[in-house]
Amino acid sequence: MPIPLVNSIAAWFLKKRFHQIELFLKYPNEVQQELLLNLIDTAKDTKIGKQYDFSSIKNYKTFAERLPISTYEDYQDVIERARVGEQNIFWPSPIKWFAKSSGTTSAKSKFIPVSIESLEECHYAASKDLLCMYLNNNENSQLFTGKSLRLGGSKELYKENGTVFGDLSAILIDNMPLWAEFSSTPSNRVSLMSDWETKMQAIVDETIQENVTSLAGVPSWMLVLLNNVLETTGKQDILEVWPNLEVYFHGGVSFTPYTNQYKKLFPDLNFRYYEIYNASEGFFAIQDRNNSNELLLMLDYGIFYEFIPMDTYNTPEQRIIPLSEVELRKNYAVVITTNAGLWRYRIGDTVKFTSLSPYRIKVSGRTKHHINVFGEELIIENAEEALKKVCKRTHSEIVEYTAAPIFMQGKEKGAHEWIIEFKKEPEDINYFRELLDNALKALNSDYEAKRYNNITLNKPTIHIARQQLFYDWLKKHDKLGGQHKIPRLSNSREYIDELLGLNVI
Numbered sequence: 001m002p003i004p005l006v007n008s009i010a011a012w013f014l015k016k017r018f019h020q021i022e023l024f025l026k027y028p029n030e031v032q033q034e035l036l037l038n039l040i041d042t043a044k045d046t047k048i049g050k051q052y053d054f055s056s057i058k059n060y061k062t063f064a065e066r067l068p069i070s071t072y073e074d075y076q077d078v079i080e081r082a083r084v085g086e087q088n089i090f091w092p093s094p095i096k097w098f099a100k101s102s103g104t105t106s107a108k109s110k111f112i113p114v115s116i117e118s119l120e121e122c123h124y125a126a127s128k129d130l131l132c133m134y135l136n137n138n139e140n141s142q143l144f145t146g147k148s149l150r151l152g153g154s155k156e157l158y159k160e161n162g163t164v165f166g167d168l169s170a171i172l173i174d175n176m177p178l179w180a181e182f183s184s185t186p187s188n189r190v191s192l193m194s195d196w197e198t199k200m201q202a203i204v205d206e207t208i209q210e211n212v213t214s215l216a217g218v219p220s221w222m223l224v225l226l227n228n229v230l231e232t233t234g235k236q237d238i239l240e241v242w243p244n245l246e247v248y249f250h251g252g253v254s255f256t257p258y259t260n261q262y263k264k265l266f267p268d269l270n271f272r273y274y275e276i277y278n279a280s281e282g283f284f285a286i287q288d289r290n291n292s293n294e295l296l297l298m299l300d301y302g303i304f305y306e307f308i309p310m311d312t313y314n315t316p317e318q319r320i321i322p323l324s325e326v327e328l329r330k331n332y333a334v335v336i337t338t339n340a341g342l343w344r345y346r347i348g349d350t351v352k353f354t355s356l357s358p359y360r361i362k363v364s365g366r367t368k369h370h371i372n373v374f375g376e377e378l379i380i381e382n383a384e385e386a387l388k389k390v391c392k393r394t395h396s397e398i399v400e401y402t403a404a405p406i407f408m409q410g411k412e413k414g415a416h417e418w419i420i421e422f423k424k425e426p427e428d429i430n431y432f433r434e435l436l437d438n439a440l441k442a443l444n445s446d447y448e449a450k451r452y453n454n455i456t457l458n459k460p461t462i463h464i465a466r467q468q469l470f471y472d473w474l475k476k477h478d479k480l481g482g483q484h485k486i487p488r489l490s491n492s493r494e495y496i497d498e499l500l501g502l503n504v505i
């Protein structure tokens with residue numbers, strides 16, 4: 001299809017879709033309330049709908065009073081029933097697909113239901129919106145002159161009892177419309193290979209022959225792929241391999257620790273980065289402006305949002321509030337109700353609102369991925385920002401890291417223990433440690449208070465990890481692939497002790 005015609009079709013779709021986006025930008029709370037009532041009405045004859053008498057729920061207040069907040073553990077039994085073919089339990093349309101996720105806090109697999117509605121009205125709709133927003137902001141884009149290199153999960157799909165499970169990316173690829181497959185690389189055959197290491201070289205071999213104009217995938221794994229591309233081709237930077245490459249769509253983990261490494265791979269200052277926020281449970285937010293670090297919360301994907309202020313999280317005073325009551329710069333745990341039958345479900349992520357009109361957010365971390373053993377409330381957002389500053393000062397580069405508490409013993413104070421794998425090590429690790437400690441104090445007043453005169457916390461301990469330590473750890477746990485992430489912060493020593501044990505040359 002000629003490029004001008006493709007751009008004309010895209011422009012037409014863009015204008016049509018922007019009218020709908022403007023509706024939720026102008027009336028966000030009304031759109032959310034109407035969406036909630038539609039979800040309740042759609043599911044009123046399901047087992048859960050009858051259990052909580054959805055037919056009599058006419059407003060948010062009744063909904064919030066009647067339905068409890070839930071976690072995956074609360075859903076596990078009914079999901080297992082759905083996986084063996086029982087229908088109409090928590091959603092009326094047949095649930096055929098389940099996105100398998102090991103998560104980052106547990107080795108136990110989760111099977112997140114994916115309905116036809118969530119596939120079409122959420123995940124695929126978001127992919128189109130992402131392109132729409134990008135094209136709207138970059139009128140001279142040549143995105144459609146080439147292909148998008150997508151780096152998804154490493155697992156194939158498995159059929160069992162008439163249902164299908166696998167990585168969300170595999171489910172999306174398997175159901176992808178034909179036009180999308182033609183505009184993407186690598187081929188579905190390579191994308192769905194199960195062995196990550198074999199697949200990585202296959203992706204390199206196939207994609208270096210293509211005219212790639214965009215990238216999509218998790219920053220940590222995309223970095224592995226791009227370095228393999230340079231190694232195979234002998235080129236100095238990625239734009240020598242794909243001169244028409246113009247944008248990288250990324251999500252899954254914070255981009256902050258990888259910023260400097262990507263700048264080296266893409267020396268062109270006009271190269272663009274667009275962040276997305278999605279998960280197996282749904283697609284939540286999209287960067288809607290060039291050079292922004294904020295994400296527009298998408299309010300019409302069949303997801304109703306609620307939030308738990310983290311200062312009351314898991315306490316007797318815990319509060320759950322709708323979108324209309326959120327405040328700027330406060331840390332919230334995200335609760336969703338979806339068109340795949342998840343009702344008041346805690347996804348485990350935390351966000352902060354950077355704007356209330358429209359509702360824009362930053363992902364601040366995980367409810368379980370923080371260190372708060374000594375009242376220091378250290379969240380991933382603090383760690384990422386501190387490391388970014390310290391790396392800049394010390395001209396160092398980080399591949400991966402994790403941190404955990406050193407618990408108090410006898411009269412000995414507590415501390416934080418870090419293990420960091422560097423691509424480029426700092427000249428003086430003690431100076432690096434000093435800077436990191438000071439940066440965390442500047443970013444987090446609770447940490448600063450606990451560090452004051454070593455009152456509760458001693459200085460952090462830092463170990464330099466051997467090369468590929470984290471890769472080997474993921475491989476050992478069969479977690480190689482685009483959807484698996486290193487647990488950055490933990491309240492326990494489960495991860496760090498095992499990593500320290502593996503950290504031998």
